[in-house]
Amino acid sequence: MTSRPLTDEQKAIYEWQMTVAGFGQDGQQKLANTTALISRCGGLGSPLAYSLAAAGFGKLIIAHGGNVKHSDLNRQILMTDASLGTARIESIKKKLHEFNPRMEVEGIASNITEENAGELVSKADIVFDCAPLFTERFALNRQCVEQNKPMIEAAMHSLEGQVMTIIPGQSACLACLYPEDPPHWKRQFPVFGAVSALAAQIAAMEGIKVISGIGETLAGTLLYYDTADMSFQKIAVKRNPNCPVCSNI
């Protein structure tokens, strides 16, 4: 990534977080020089994008197709009532620009596919997987492993959520965790916006840690939470030596 020094304005905006132990101006500069790819900007991706924008990431590439529907509005906080019926990606770009006009946003008005995953991953330093379909998630995982890009995996269902960080060659990838496309998974499922936003915030912190080098990431660890009883568990996930995606690296 190209290294650009922080401007005085950036130093003023990020003053509070730059005092976090071990982060400092160096960490902020790393975020400012980072391009993140977000696959889908819905219940997970919307709050995630907001937090990456707040943290000072330099550029977001966001892939999200379709138009805003009423059923988006319980969790997709970058969609607004006024944007109903219009392209989701336009609402996303508008809201993010209002919040942080210094951050570059490249909007892709389609979801991740086998065809576009390679090119989009190649343009990013880090990838956030927030898609609802496993075909998209597996395509992204394959490309991240192939191109050696870190991927933050976030998911939710009903009152539960999961987050795992994937460092290719070092920790379990998505295919190590899920060897096959889950037959029971449905495109539409029960969830509260706050449950997906919680996974998004954890994923955002994982991204900040991976890029800045602070803390201990969830590489090789699945964080599982259940807001029904507010329990959080860390579950170790080992690499699969027979994984068809990552076992050869």
Next chain:
Amino acid sequence: MKITINYFGQLREAANTNFETCDCPEGTTIDEVLGNAAMLHGGKFKKIVLDDNDNPRGSVVVLLNGQSIDRENLPVLKDNDEINLFTAIAGG
């Protein structure tokens, strides 16, 4: 021997419990424990855990004492082992 199974996510809902403990004879395999649980809970639980040939689905994540297992080389269960079971979920 005593084996504890912890359920997460949709399996917790389908089994209507967070965990259960079963008494199993020595030599019981993880797949047999899953099969027994599927027969016990039936319905949605069985559909999620077993395929049409009653073999455990790869989409069900099985962790033994907190560690993922090698399906090609299933470990032998021991007394007081703990199995974590959950299913794949995604975003949206």
